[in-house]
Amino acid sequence: MAILNSNPEILLRKRKNADRKRLEKQEQIRERQILKKTLKKKRTKFIRPETLISNHKSNELERKRIKNLIKNQHNDVVEEKKVDDSEGNQEYKLLFVVRIPNQNTKGLKIPNKVLQILQVLRLTKINTGVFIKSSEKTKNILKLIEPYVLIGSPSLNSIRKLFQQRATIKITTKTDDDEKEEEKIIKLDDNSLVEEKFGDDLGLCCVEDLIFEIFNTSGNFIKITNWLQPFRLNAPINGWGPEAKLARMSNQEFKIEDYL
Structure with missing residues (x-):
């Protein structure tokens, strides 16, 4: 008759090994499911010749647009240097940029230059x-990505509402097992997080301080915005169609409330 080992350490080790094997098996099953879906998507589908021609024309037009904008950038930079060659005298304008779906361009391949800017x-x-x-030096960059984004000037009240509902940050925590570090995204709803990050260096101690720093495009703007995660928004009720986008671009104030 086998004698059962009642040593707590051995039992705990066996339990951990069993849990690890179970998780590994689940991961293998998940990987097989992903591979199966990927292979299914790669199956060739019939594409109408008209669609291929339309996609080719769209890609050609987009390449020409990018080429012309890049060609004109040099002249704009030279003119800006003649007006003011010092970074300290730059006047900045606060903008909020939202990534939107490509409208009526299902087969359009986004150029590498645009992808790099978006990244x-x-x-x-x-x-x-x-x-x-934004300054005069960044206007050409915004022109390059214009078909793929919506750009507007947010008000102080809009920024505050956006922070209250959508502000998140990425933090690093240690797990219980082997003290490994893992990253997770949490909501920015605690002033102590701000004070811990910027209290000593920048003297910022609450979320409201961040809001004013961003609204006034202060010298701490880059540090703060890099700490924040991109804001995840809802699609507007009336969609992202060309007419809806044109109506939003005609407004001087960017209404963030439409996307919360």
């Missing part, structure tokens, strides 16, 4: 937004 701005997902401070 730098952290606008890699649809319906996400970030604050930027």
Whole structure:
């Protein structure tokens, strides 16, 4: 007759091994499901010739647009240097940029130049937004990504509402097992988080301080916005169609309330 080992350490180790094997098995099943879905998507589908021609024309027009904008950038930079060559005298304007779906361009391939800019701005997902401070030197960059974003000037009240409902940050915590570090995104609803991050260096101790720093495009703007995660927004009720986008762009104030 086998003698059962009642040593708590051995039992705990066996339990951990069983849990680890169970998790590994679940992960293998999940990977097989993902692979199956990927292979299913890769199956060739019939595409109408008219669609191929339309997609080709759209891509050609987009490449020409990017090429012309880049060609004109040099002249704009030279003119700006003649007006003011010092960074300290720059006047910044607060903008809120939202990534939107490509309208009526289902087969359009986004140019690499545009993708790089969107990645730098952290606008890699649809319906996400970030604050930027715009100057004459950044207007050409915004022109490059204009078909893929919505740009507006938020009010102080809009920024405050956005922080109250959508502000998040990424923190690093240690797990109980092996003290490994893991990153997770949490809501910014505690002033102590702000004080811990910026209290000693910048003298900021609450969320309201961050709001005013962003609204006034202060010298701490980059540090604060880089700490914040891109704001995840809801799609507007009337969609992202061309007419709806044109109506929003005609408004001087960016109504963040439409996306909360």
